[in-house]
Amino acid sequence: MKIAVTGLNNTDNPAPGVPVIRALRDRWPDSLHVVGLLYDALEPGAYLADVADANYMIPYPSAGLEQLFTRISSIHEVEKFDIIIPTLDSELNGFIKLAPRLAALGIKLFLPTEDQLRLRSKDKLVDFCSAHGIIVPRNVLATSVQDLYTIAQEFEYPVAIKGIFYDAAIVNNLDEAIAAFRRMQAKWGLPVVVQEFIAGDEYNVCALGDGARTIGAVAMKKLYVTDKGKGWSGITINDPALLEIAQKTIAALQWRGGIELEFIRERETNSYYLLEINPRFPAWVYLAVGAGQNLPAALVDLITGAAVTPFEKYSVGKMFVRYSWDHITDIAQFESLTVHGALRHG
Amino acid sequence: MSSTQISTSLAVSENGFLFLPTTGETFTVNETGRFILRRLQEGREQQEIISSLIDEFDVEPVDAQRDVLDFIGQLRQYHLTDTQ
CATH class of the missing domain: 3.30.1490.20 (ATP-grasp fold, A domain)
Structure with missing residues (x-):
């Protein structure tokens, strides 16, 4: 199976691409060929040989969909991937629009509709939550x-x-x-x-919807938050109230694909306020895998039409602790991406 | 005195590390805290715990009572108990 994944930008504001690929390699350790699609020649994941087998530069969505489609078509002629998993908020609208043309090339995606994407956007969040009895700032x-x-x-x-x-x-x-x-x-x-502003502790839910059902959902409390507000350490928890909101949201949106819900638990009342609904897996999605729910692999099962049984439980008290690591490489790799727009490993 | 029931979901390690799975909160308690907590989990009455604390640690009754009540107060404050 050949799968292309975007978002290999593992900086202090990490994208979900690298953990999504890690999750897929856990499930298919020997039979997976991964293509990284990059917006920047310095996306760190591209330089790690055990992440993507091949990496290609693609144009920013702001360059226009036609350019994006042309570039993906040319990469597809070489790599022949079956699936693209976009992992970034800002590119989803473009990939939704391109999905029929990509399907004609034999490339499958599993995405929400434009309307579903719009319903959960930050400027519509209060309306959505009010309509579904969810507390929101x-x-x-x-x-x-x-x-x-x-x-x-x-x-x-x-x-x-x-x-x-x-x-x-x-x-x-x-x-x-x-x-x-x-x-x-x-x-x-x-x-x-x-x-x-709601004062309290931060909680997130990482989940997967198939358009009607919640295929899986894992709740996490952030233990360490960076100055950019990114969770750098977290622990899985089991609060039925939190998971119920996630299931309600996925059902109301008829969500297709990965999703992350961000909450604050208000200090005085212990009520959960829904801060954001992100239309993709979070960068901490591998914690869900570690806790027993390989949601990226389940997403691929949904795409390929394999039988998918919703997850019913996960391990509580599993932690992730993120770290940074100086990977040493040669300028030839940077040159390859900059000059040729491609970098192959092996 | 009433008995105090510890939250059934609270995970307590032998080292006195507490984890509340519903909220993800963690706490540490010292030896005296572990002693009291263990007896609360066994369903002992507060007065019984105070008496055993006096025997175990050779402290004055007034100190033992204050320590147990303070500790239970903190457990309540952090939503780690259900008082019966």
Whole structure:
């Protein structure tokens, strides 16, 4: 089986590609050929020989779908992969649009529809949660600096300023809010989400939906959070309330594919506030594998039409502890990606 | 005095490391804490635990009572008990 995976960017803001590939190799240790699709020649996963067998540069979605399709077609002529697993929020819309044309080439994907993707977006989250009885922080969608002047009327500082795709900053006053707004706008466009700040511990759920059912779901408490808000260590937990919200969300969205739900457990009331619904597996997806639910492999089973039985349990008290590692390589590899847009191992 | 029931899901290691699976919270307790916790898990009454603490650690009754009540208070504060 040949599978192409995006998101090999394992920096301090890691993408899910490397752990997704690790999960697939666990399931198919000898029969898998993996192709890494890169947006940057310095995505670390590309340099690790045991991650992808071959790596290719592809254009950013902002370059246009036609360019992306042409590039993938040319890579496919060489690598003949059967499946693409996109792992990044910002590319999903493009891959959903390209899915029929990719299918004509014999490439399968398993993605939500554009409508489903839109329903869970940050600017629609409050509407979605309100309609389904899920507690959510209040928010304001800011399209100009002027909108930030209403923050003090709506909420008390601090508040969270969030980019429409990625990034968040906790700000304590109007000056900080304006600076964060401009940064998010420049990087991710409009609107910028101003979200009520909820004090508490962070919990996440990693799950897989088949369009109706929850195939698997694993809940995790973040134990160590970086200054970018990324969980650098976490532990699996078993709170039925959390898993029930995840199942409710997947059913309401009729979600197809990997998904991550981010929560804060409010300190005073112990209520879970749903902060975000991310439309892909998280970078910590390998914890789910370690706890007994190989969700990326189950995703491939859904794509290939293999029988998939929903997971019913997982190990509680399993931890992940992430680390960084200086991998030494030769400039020839960097040159290969930069000049030829390709890097093969072995 | 009432008895105090420890949360059934609470995992307690021999080293006094506590893990609450529903929230992922972890705690550590010292030797005295382990002593009290073990007896609470056995369903002992508070007065019985105070008496055994006096015998085991050779402390004044007033200190033993304060320690047990303080400890149970902390267990409640962290939602690790169900008082009957």
